[in-house]
Every structure is written in C-alpha cells, then in structure tokens.
Amino acid sequence: MTETLFLSDDDVAGLADPADYVDAVRDAYRQRGEGAPAKPRTKLLNESPPGMFTAYAAVLPETGAMGGYMYSAGFEDADAWFVTPLFDADTGEPLAVLDGARMNPFKTGATGAVGVDALAREDASTLAVIGSGAQARGQLRATATVRDFETVRVYSPTEANREAFADDVDDHLDAAVEAVDSSGDAVAGADVVVTATNASEPVFDDDDLADGAHVTAMGQYHPGKHELEAATIERAVYVPDLRERVTQDAGSFINALDEGAVTEAHVHAELGDVVAGNAPGRRSPDDVTVFDSGGTGIETAAAAHMLYERAEERGLGTELEFAPASEALTGE
Numbered sequence: 001m002t003e004t005l006f007l008s009d010d011d012v013a014g015l016a017d018p019a020d021y022v023d024a025v026r027d028a029y030r031q032r033g034e035g036a037p038a039k040p041r042t043k044l045l046n047e048s049p050p051g052m053f054t055a056y057a058a059v060l061p062e063t064g065a066m067g068g069y070m071y072s073a074g075f076e077d078a079d080a081w082f083v084t085p086l087f088d089a090d091t092g093e094p095l096a097v098l099d100g101a102r103m104n105p106f107k108t109g110a111t112g113a114v115g116v117d118a119l120a121r122e123d124a125s126t127l128a129v130i131g132s133g134a135q136a137r138g139q140l141r142a143t144a145t146v147r148d149f150e151t152v153r154v155y156s157p158t159e160a161n162r163e164a165f166a167d168d169v170d171d172h173l174d175a176a177v178e179a180v181d182s183s184g185d186a187v188a189g190a191d192v193v194v195t196a197t198n199a200s201e202p203v204f205d206d207d208d209l210a211d212g213a214h215v216t217a218m219g220q221y222h223p224g225k226h227e228l229e230a231a232t233i234e235r236a237v238y239v240p241d242l243r244e245r246v247t248q249d250a251g252s253f254i255n256a257l258d259e260g261a262v263t264e265a266h267v268h269a270e271l272g273d274v275v276a277g278n279a280p281g282r283r284s285p286d287d288v289t290v291f292d293s294g295g296t297g298i299e300t301a302a303a304a305h306m307l308y309e310r311a312e313e314r315g316l317g318t319e320l321e322f323a324p325a326s327e328a329l330t331g332e
Helices: 018-033 104-119 134-143 159-170 183-187 230-235 251-258 271-275 297-314
Strands: 002-007 042-046 051-060 065-074 079-088 094-099 126-130 151-155 176-179 192-195 214-217 236-240 288-292 318-322
Touching (some): 002 297, 018 051, 018 104, 018 134, 018 297, 065 297, 104 214, 104 271, 104 297, 126 134, 134 159, 151 159, 230 236, 236 271
Parallel strands (some): 126 151, 126 192, 192 214
Antiparallel strands (some): 002 318, 042 051, 051 065
16 A cells, blocks of 8 residues: 545645745746646536546646646536546656646646746836636736736626726735726736636737737637737747647647648647757847747646655645555456
8 A cells, every 4th residue: 555645625725835836837847848748738628517527637747746636527516526647657656636626727827937038028117918718817827926017917708807806916926916997908018917717719919919018828728719810820920838738728829820820830849848958949138029828737736746755744634545566456
C-alpha cells in the first residue's frame, strides 16, 4: 500500500497567492520548452443530459510530478466538478488527489501572466480586461504580478457586473481600476489586453488594438468560438500553449485559418519554447503578440504539486491508501 494525500477545498484555500502560482507555472512551461510531455485536452460531450467530460495531463520531470485535470461540467446539476490526480514522476506512485476547483482561476491566471511576462513590452502600464467572472479575476490578479500597471480598464456587457468586478479587484491592486462602457473604451491604447469570456464572436475590434499591444486570449477552447478577429491573429506573433491544439480547439486561430488569413505555419512557437529561450518572443516594440491559452496539464500539474508540497509542510490533508497493481491486479 502507498499513502496518498487527499486535499479538500478547505485544505487548498489560502495555501498560495497569485505570485506563487506564477512562479510554479513559469518553471513548468520552461520544462515544456525543454521537452516535458503534454497533450491537449480530450473532451467528451453527452447529449442527454447535456454535459462535458474533459481530461488533460502533463509530465514535469524536474518537478518530479505528473498529473492534470479530470472534470465534468453541465449534466443534471448544471455545475462543474474538478478532480486533480498527482503522481510522483520518479516512482509513479500517486502523491495526492486534489479537489481542483479552487485553484483553477489561479493556475489559469498564472498561465496568462507567464504569457504576458514572455511577450508583452517591459514598459506596459495599461491593462484592459474583457470579462468579469472568476477567470477574469484570476487573470488580472496574476498578471498584475509581472508588470507594474498604472491603469486597468474593465469591460463586460452587464454594467452591474463590470462595476462590481472593478470595485472588488481595486482592493487587491495598486493600479487604478475603472469599469468602462465598451470593449473599445477598454482596448484603445492598452498595452496588454486579456479576454476571459464565454463569447462565441470577437469581443473587440482589431482596429482598436494598438501596435505593440499584447493579447492573452483564454476564454474559449472550442473550434466554433473565437474571441479574436482573424485580423488580430493575422498581424500577431501568435503563441499557443500547445502547438498541437491550435487546429483542435483554438477557435480564434481556426477561424483565421477558415478565412484564409493565416496558414498553420503562422504559429510562431509554443509558450514553453519562448520561456525556455528556444524561440524569441517579441522582436520589436511595435509587434502585436497573442498568447492563446486553452488550458493544459502543464500548469495544472505544476500548481497541484506546489499546493501538495505546502500542504505537506503544514500537515494538511487526509491520507488515503492505494494498492499497487503488483498486489491488487491479480484477477482473483
């Protein structure tokens, strides 16, 4: 038998702040750039009741961990449940099982922040956020750890939501946070733009995007949905989390392909290649850069291992027992 730690939502809460997630995720993407294995998500759809079951994973050899997500969304409860298994990358033994919902906006936000750090101008001072949900909050709090923003402009279609969001995040940031009346008002002149929506169509006009801006697009991973116009993809240095997923579920890139604006050769490099120094990121101050973040096991395994180590240090969690196959896989 091997002892495996179960971390509940209460165990995970408060174990790390946004900067901690960013550090762990940055190192994981460096490992990916140096050859760490990772694959895009597998998404299975159920018709009745309508729901989605998704899984993805990665191996982080230097961290000594491997794992990812398995989660369901929709179905009769119209809710979502996230399970994060974590294994030892040396022995193969299960280290932990985490209730994975709470860490989701933090690890996803950290991925966006690593993209900003790798691709945005060093002097970026104005941030636009399109969206006002949990993912937008995670993106904003993490991104604010990698650049010294003076101004944050927030837009989402419902006025009450964007106003409440701006009031809430203003308490966590040194920057001045303002809710604005349109995506154009948010994006115009912004140095960094983050899109974190569930929209099926572009959430801002490419004409409003300034030369030299960076865009982190993370709201959709569906081939028929795209937050960005084809024109934005066409003029950008385009960097996805995983090259393999750009024709699978990177809707903005797929739309640009369908419109004939780009070919598959337009993919500049994976984020891990840029972080590891294998490929350049921004080549001039006037470059428009796009990081297309669809969710991978890279950031999930990295965040889970960081939380696992902190829980171990603090004596948190509940021990479970797993039998190795050499003992239990007997057919008896």
